Amino acid sequence: xxxxxxxxxxxxxxxxxxxxxxxxxxxxxxxxxxxxxxxxxxxxxxxxxxxxxxxxxxxxxxxxxxxxxxxxxxxxxxxxxxxxxxxxxxxxxxxxxxxxxxxxxxxxxxxxxxxxxxxxxxxxxxxxxxxxxxxxxxxxxxxxxxxxxxxxxxxxxxxxxxxxxxxxxxxxxxxxxxxxxxxxxxxxxxxxxxxxxxxxxxxxxxxxxxxxxxxxxxxxxxxxxxxxxxxxxxxxxxxxxxxxxxxxxxxxxxxxxxxxxxxxxxxxxxxxxxxxxxxxxxxxxxxxxxxxxxxxxxxxxxxxxxxxxxxxxxxxxxxxxxxxxxxxxxxxxxxxxxxxxxxxxxxxxxxxxxxxxxxxxxxxxxxxxxxxxxxxxxxxxxxxxxxxxxxxxxxxxxxxxxxxxxxxxxxxxxxxxxxx
Numbered sequence: 279x280x281x282x283x284x285x286x287x288x289x290x291x292x293x294x295x296x297x298x299x300x301x302x303x304x305x306x307x308x309x310x311x312x313x314x315x316x317x318x319x320x321x322x323x324x325x326x327x328x329x330x331x332x333x334x335x336x337x338x339x340x341x342x343x344x345x346x347x348x349x350x351x352x353x354x355x356x357x358x359x360x361x362x363x364x365x366x367x368x369x370x371x372x373x374x375x376x377x378x379x380x381x382x383x384x385x386x387x388x389x390x391x392x393x394x395x396x397x398x399x400x401x402x403x404x405x406x407x408x409x410x411x412x413x414x415x416x417x418x419x420x421x422x423x424x425x426x427x428x429x430x431x432x433x434x435x436x437x438x439x440x441x442x443x444x445x446x447x448x449x450x451x452x453x454x455x456x457x458x459x460x461x462x463x464x465x466x467x468x469x470x471x472x473x474x475x476x477x478x479x480x481x482x483x484x485x486x487x488x489x490x491x492x493x494x495x496x497x498x499x500x501x502x503x504x505x506x507x508x509x510x511x512x513x514x515x516x517x518x519x520x521x522x523x524x525x526x527x528x529x530x531x532x533x534x535x536x537x538x539x540x541x542x543x544x545x546x547x548x549x550x551x552x553x554x555x556x557x558x559x560x561x562x563x564x565x566x567x568x569x570x571x572x573x574x575x576x577x578x579x580x581x582x583x584x585x586x587x588x589x590x591x592x593x594x595x596x597x598x599x600x601x602x603x604x605x606x607x608x609x610x611x612x613x614x615x616x617x618x619x620x621x622x623x624x625x626x627x628x629x630x631x632x633x634x635x636x637x638x639x640x641x642x643x644x645x646x647x648x649x650x651x652x653x654x655x656x657x658x659x660x661x662x663x664x665x666x667x668x669x670x671x672x673x674x675x676x677x678x679x680x681x682x683x684x685x686x687x688x689x690x691x692x693x694x695x696x697x698x
Contacts, residue, residue: 303413304381304388307351309372310417312344315425316403316517320562322423325363332357346415351376351389355397370419371398374411394418403519424520425561429476430486430507430529433548434496435570437656439664439687447570449473452496460487476563481524484509496571503541507531507567509559526559529566543572544658572659573687576620578668580631580644580693583614585676590614593697596634602626610636617689624650624663628671633695642695645672646679668692 313322321343329340331350349372350356358370375393380386394409396419403422411418436450451473456465461480479486490503497503510528515521531545548556548568556566582593592614598607602621621629628647649667654660665685670677676696683692 301381301385304385305351306391306411306413307349307389308413308415309347309349309356309394309411309419310344310415311347311370311419311421312417313342314420314422315561316422316520317425318560318562322562324360326360327363328359328361330359344417349374349391349411351391368400369398370396370401370404370421373397374409403517424517424523427523427525427559427561428478428481429561429563430479430526430559430567431563431565432475432477432505432567432569433565434473434475435568437544437570437573437659439573439575439655447568450496450571452492453494455491455493457491458489460489474565479507479509479526479559481511481526484511497542498571498574500541505531505542505545505567505569509557527557529555529557529559531567542569544570544656546570546658570656570658572656572662574619575662575664575687576622576685577617577687577689578620578646578665578685578693579689579691580616580618580695581614581691582695582697585696585698591697594636596636598634599632601630601632615691620646620648620665620685622663624652630671642676642697643672643674644677644693644695645670645674646693647671648685 313324315322323341323343324345325341329345329347331347332355347358354376355371355373358372360368360370362368373393373395374391377390377392378387379390381388391411392409394406394411396404396406401421402424405420405422406418407420408416408418434450434452435447438446438448440446451471453471454467454469456468457475457477458465459478459480461483462478464478466477467475477486477488485506485508487504487506490505492501492503508530509526512525512527513522514525516523516525529547531547546568548565550556556564559566581590583590592612595608595611595613595616597609598616598618599605600618600621602623607618608616618631627650628645630646631644633642633644646668648665648669651664651666652661653664655662655664666683668679668683668685670679678694678696680692680694682690685692
């Protein structure tokens with residue numbers, strides 16, 4: 279329950295109850311309302327800036343899927359006025375029976391409410407679940423609205439490799455400066471970090487294109503990416519109260535196995551638990567499309583630790599270089615773990631790293647060899663080079679290749695460098 283609902287709850291108690299514990303919460307004047315969308319089992323969210331009641335000064339601003347409201351027990355009716363954040367308004371007019379019952383000299387009288395009934399409402403539809411208000415709160419009325427299908431749901435994911443032939447995925451938040459709907463020019467999710475997105479579709483056409491402007495490294499390259507979805511629209515009367523409505527079905531993306539189909543590594547329509555595609559837009563929106571980033575297959579992880587122990591220690595790195603490029607890594611950093619790319623050339627089966635420190639003159643050399651195989655773990659990523667069976671190419675006293683000698687993503691520690 280939202281804080282504002284609890285405030286109303288406590289306010290009514292303060293007015294209606296005396297100080298003695300036995301007199302606490304005498305009146306059953308709490309009305310419970312829940313919010314729903316027709317055809318959906320997911321609770322709907324009421325975004326209200328104001329809820330007011332006739333006969334009382336209690337008001338609240340709330341965003342909730344259900345709310346408890348106090349009925350005016352000094353009369354036999356209450357009018358409730360809802361003002362949403364988008365400016366739209368609705369009313370709910372109720373009547374009920376109020377009976378006064380004497381409790382004791384200390385507690386005075388209590389009000390018993392019953393026979394709750396809905397006289398008028400401006401919502402699309404309502405259902406009276408229970409006609410008896412309660413003391414502690416329970417749902418009396420379910421409010422339903424007509425579905426408004428206009429958003430496609432997207433989830434951003436990172437594909438993982440946990441071995442030479444195993445695969446998995448998990449959601450991965452990304453940061454955007456903006457996402458722009460090309461059909462309207464509307465900028466969505468400006469300066470935001472999200473792993474799940476809901477983007478409007480163009481109902482005047484059967485295609486929508488979105489331009490993503492990333493500010494982090496989700497794309498591992500170009501920060502500007504585009505996504506196009508295609509779909510069919512149908513007009514249908516699903517609910518009598520709603521009349522003829524437009525719905526979006528047969529959602530699809532360009533075949534993600536085609537390299538130039540989308541800017542992202544791989545894109546696919548999400549699947550239900552039974553294997554069917556989630557190609558129908560819903561209200562509330564559902565996740566229809568998965569945008570996935572391919573795993574990086576050549577990252578090895580090195581830990582620095584005390585000699586003859588497994589205790590990690592921080593080292594002051596001047597820089598780390600390798601024998602196949604001019605790149606420098608971790609220059610000026612203080613850390614106990616580094617992640618370094620093995621030679622990406624599929625024809626070369628060894629790599630050397632040179633670790634220079636700012637507080638010591640020695641240079642540690644990590645020289646490893648490995649087995650390379652090509653495997654298509656994810657269709658959208660195509661064939662990828664898998665690194666496994668790491669071993670020392672040139673032995674160094676303070677360098678140890680660990681039992682976890684297969685390269686995985688996210689990286690696991692394959693190598694230990696012992697320092698004094």
